[in-house]
Amino acid sequence: MVYKLLIVDDSKVSRMMIRNKVSQLQPDWDVLEAGTGDEAVALVRAHGPDFITMDVNMPGISGFDAVAQIRAFDQHSRIAMLTANIQESSRARASDLNVTFVQKPATEPAIRQALDYFLAQS
C-alpha cells in the first residue's frame, strides 16, 4: 500500500538520511519534508500524511509543541518522535500524545523501529 510519510527535522542532512533509508525499505511511499514545527503543522493540515517522524529538539516550536498542535485536529496519523534523550520522553507523555519514541541518531535499526510502529496492525 502506498503510504504518505512526513519527515520533520531542522537538519537537512538528517532529513536526507531518513528519506534515504525509508526509500530503501519502502520505495513506493510518498515522502514529504518539513524543516520546522510550524511547517510540519501546515503540511499535515494540507496533506494529511499517514505517518510522521518528528525531531524533538528543533529551534522555533519544539517537536512536542508541534505534535500537540497536530493532535488537536488529527488523531489518526502515527507519529514517531526522534530524540537523543529517551529518558526525558516518559511513557506517560508518549501515551498522552499517542506517539512512540525512537532513539536518535537515525540509524537503520532506529528507522526500522519507526516503520514497524507505523505498520503494526492496531
Added chain:
Amino acid sequence: MTLTELELDALVEVFNVGVGQAASALSQLAGDTVRLNVPKVEMLTKQGVSSELTAQGAGRICAVKQEFSGVLNTEAVLMFPVQQSLQLVQMMVGDDVPLEQLGEMEQEALAEIGNILLNSVVSGVADVLKLRFEGSLPCVALGPVQDVLGAQGSLDDMVLSLQIDFAIDALEIQGFLVFMLDVESVASLKSTVRAFLESLS
C-alpha cells in the same frame, strides 16, 4: 579550503552516529547510562578552539590524543577541563573519596575513557562514510589548552572541532574533540562527505 554548511551538517549527523556507539560502550564501562551528543561541528584554527575553551573557563585541560591514518590522516584530541576530567574519572571509578588531582592511575583511567570514545566515534564515522582507518594507543596530556594543542604545528592550523555533551547520572560535562587535519586530509574529507551526500539523494 573549507567545508560548506551542508557538509558540516552532514558531519554532525555522522559524528552523532559514532558518538551513539561510544555512549553504548561507555555505558557498559560505567554500569550506568551515558548520554553523548554532538551539537556542533566547525572548522576553526587551533587558536580559535583555545579561545573558546578559555572563554568557558577551561584554561587548563586534560587531553587524550590518538592518531588515525588511512585515506585521512589525523591526530584526534579529546579535551575536558581538568576539574571535569576529575569528576568523570571519579564517576567511572565509583569512588566516594574526592580526587585531589590526577595521579598516574587516574590518568590511565582517563586514557581508557578517551580511547573508548575516540575509537567508537571514528569507527562510527568509518562505517557511515565507508572509510578505513588504523588507530593508535592513547596518550594523556595535561596543561593549558594552547600548550596541548600547540605542541606540534602552529596555532593557526585549521582543525575540525566538535563540541561533545557528555552526561552520566547527575553529571553533565562538555568536552571538545578536535581533529588535526593536513591540507590533503581536508580535501579527502570534503570529497568523502560530498560523495556521502550524493549517495543520499
Added chain:
Amino acid sequence: MNAPLTPGCDCPPWSAWVLDHLQLGLLVLDAEQRVVFANRWFLQHTGLTAPALLQRQLDEVFEQLKGSAFLYSLTQAVASGFPTLLSQTLHPAPFPLYLSAAQRDQDKLLRQSIRIIPAGLSQVGSMDQRYTFIQITDVTQSVMRERLLKAQASKLKALANVDVLTGLGNRRLLDDSLPQLVRLVGKQGAALSLVMFDIDYFKQFNDTYGHLAGDDCLRQVAGVLRQVFRRPADLVVRFGGEELVAVLPETELDDALALANQVLQQVRDLAIVNAGSRVAKVVTLSAGVAVLQPGTASTPMNLLQQVDQVMYAAKSAGRNQVCWQPEAQ
C-alpha cells in the same frame, strides 16, 4: 611448546626467544580469537601450561572473563581494528595472574594494565590472517607507590593546617573553612558563633618569664579551648601570636557566651602566675563573641572584623571578660 612460527619466514633467529622471554604477558589470538601463542611470563603467572590455552578462546580457559568488560573490549577492538587500552584503575585484575603459588593461595592478584592490539590494515597483507595480540603489564608496584604517595600527600596537607606549637588548627585552616561555614548558615538556617580570645598582658608575661614559658602558657590555654569546644563540628584555631578563635556552627549567642565564660574561668583556674598583669595575679583572657544569624548577609572577612572589634571592646572595658555583639551587620 607453542605453535611453531611459519616455516620459511625470514624472522631473525632471536625473535622466538625474545617473544617468549619478554618480562610481561603476551598472548596472540587468531582471527577467531583463539590463542595461538602465550609467552612464558603468562604461563608462569597463571600457573597454566600451553596445551591448556592453545586453540581455545579466552573465556573458555578463564571462566571469570565471561561477560566481562575485558571480553567486551576485545570484541570491540577486533571489530574496529583499533588498539585498545584497559586501565588498571577501572579493571584491576581481569586475568588470574599471581607472582607465586604462595600468593595464589592468598588470592593476591597482580594488578594489570592491558593493551589489545588487533592487526591493522597495513599488517594484514603480510600475515595469513588478522591476528590480535594482548599485552599485560604487572603494575602492582606502581599502584602501591601511588597509594603511598597519596597517603603522604594527605598527611602533609593535614599538617599544613596545624599550628605546630598548640596543635590547634592554623590561620590557613580557618581561611579555608570559614566560607563554607558561612554558606551553611543560610542553607541550614542555623546561627554561627565566633569567639575570639586574646591572652591578657601576654607580652609582659614573655618579658617577665621568657618565651619558653610563654609557649607553655599558650599550650595550656589551647588545651582549655580544646576541652571546652569538643563537638566534632567546632573549629578551634590559633589566629595570631596570642589570639585564638573558636568557630561554633549551630550555636546561638547564649550558648556561645556561656562557653566563652567557661573558658575564661578554666584559664583562671590554671593559675598561671603572671606578675606582668595589671588586672589579676594569674593569666587571664579577653574574649569577643559575634553571631551570624540566618538571613543576614555577611562574609568571612566581615565576621572576623566584627569579632575582632568586640574582643577589643572587652580589652577596653578592663580585660578578663567577655563582650558580645548579637548580630553581625
